[in-house]
Amino acid sequence: MKWDLILIRYGEIALKSSYVRRQLIEKLKSHIIKSLKQNGISEYKLRSPRGRIFLETDNIQESLEALSYVSGIVSYSPCITVPTDIDKIIETSINIGEKHLKDKVSFAVNARRIGDHNFTSQDLENTVGNHLRKKYNSTVDLDNPDFTVNIEVRNETTYIFIDTYRGLGGLPYGVQGKVVSLFSGGIDSPVATSLMIKRGCEPIALYIDKGRYGDKRENKRAVKVAKKLSRYTPNGIKYIQIDFEDIYNEIKNNAGKKTCIICKRAMYKAAEKISKKTKAKGIVTGESIGQVASQTLDNLMTLDESTKLPVYRPLTGFDKTQTQQISIRLGLYKESKKDVGDCPILPNKVSTISNINEIKKLENQMNINKHIEQIIEETTKKQTLTP
Structure with a gap:
């Protein structure tokens, strides 16, 4: 049995x-083509009759893997x-059914049909089901079957498959425009960025370098995770790094319990300028x-006040376990979970309410806005990361 085509939904x-x-x-087809090329696949046919995309190729397994990186695809199945x-x-x-039903599972x-035929979808299910049951002495279970034969009839051609792979869903990459993502490379920010990718956004990863207040392991982690995440884009991820050492120094010496709020507001302000x-x-x-x-909620309101741009938080209602599950599914978790040390300017007590x-x-006392203008002009490093 050899699959000869992949049905893409x-x-x-x-x-x-x-x-x-x-x-x-x-746009979706162009991204599929680019993902296929990244997997070394150059020979294929791609067509898109209403409601479906069909990929004809001799490289089925490699193509299935390539499709897993393309946002806008809900699911896909290798077919005969x-x-x-x-x-x-x-x-x-x-x-x-021979491979699956010989053990009497x-x-x-499951049949669906498009076009004019002298049979209905139910006729097809009953007819094929009866032949399978008699041939293999197996039991029909419509509620919780061990194995399902799926049949999709589209006019003069029929597609038969047994496996359906989950895609990323959402919209094709980039159709909604650019966003700047505050990107540390830890578990949360890459997952948040990935969720914006599947909503059709093109992320620019902004990494805040803490200088002597940070750990070089964090910088390396951010680059490695961004490279892995870039596989989910057709052209790589733009990665921008700015040096926050002077700002960290000011905040460490002057902010006290407000350290985390002022630090994050400074990051928002920097992200706003990069966005412009x-x-x-x-x-x-x-x-x-x-x-x-x-x-x-109180502190998030204070953070939002620091910028005139909308702030998107895809993980707002997620708990850590849910975020980790997505990170694992995307292949980012192993790198993202690496220990890079604690924040060295974190105060003993962080204020949960801010004025x-x-x-x-x-x-104003720390001249935060002036510092941000200066570091963006003097320390910004840009590159495009690919897998």
């Missing part, structure tokens, strides 16, 4: 107007294609409500 793209839908499908002929469909279904047949330079449309963070003291006037007064 998209979701919300189908809900768009016909003009927008065509644009998004073409046959003419829409009942006898041929039955014969192929029996051949597929339960099964189901790169024409990005917002700031992305890995914050989750109440996860740490600086992420109380905006008091915060602004401290920022």
Whole structure:
């Protein structure tokens, strides 16, 4: 049994107007092609009849792996294609079932149909199901089968498959525009960035270098994780690094319990200036409500006040376990979880409630805005990271 084609499904793209839908499908196809090339696949055919994309290739396994990196794909299945002929469909279904049904496991047949035919989807399920049951003496279980034969009839061609792989879902990469992501390389910020990628955003990863107040391991981790995450983009991830050592020095000596709030506001301000330079449309963070003291609702409001740009927090309602699960699924967790030491300027007690006037007064005393202008002009390093 040899699969000869991969059936690719998209979701919300189908809900768009016909003009927008065509644009998004073409964008999705171009990203599929780029992902295939990254896996060394150069020979294939790609077509997109209404509601589906079909990938014809001899490199099925490599192509399945390539599709797992493309946002906008809901699911995909390797198929065997046959003419829409009942006898041929039955014969192929029996051949597929031989490996799975010889041990007398339960099964189901799931059929859907597009076009005009002299049979219904239910007719097809009953006919194929009866032949499989008699051939292998197996039990039909429509609620919880051990094995399912899926049959998709599309006019004169039928696609038969048994496995459906979960895709990233969402929208094609980049169709919503750019965002600047505060990116440490830990567990949270890469996952938050990935969720914006699947919503059609193009992230610019902004890494804040702490200088002598940081650990070089963190810098290396951020670069490695960004490279891994870049596989989920067609052209790599823009990575920007700025030196916050002077700002950390000011905050350490003057902020006290307000250290975390003022530090994070400074990062927001820097991200806003980078956004203006790169024409990005917002700031992305890995914050989750109440996860740490600086992420109380009160403090998040104070953080938001530091910028006129929208702040996107995809992990707002996530707990740590949920975020870790996504990190593992994306292949980022092993690198992201590496210990890079604690923040050396973290105060013994972090304020969970902040007064905006008091915060602004401290920022003015430390000339935070002036420092940010200077470091962006003098220390910004840019590169594009690829796997």
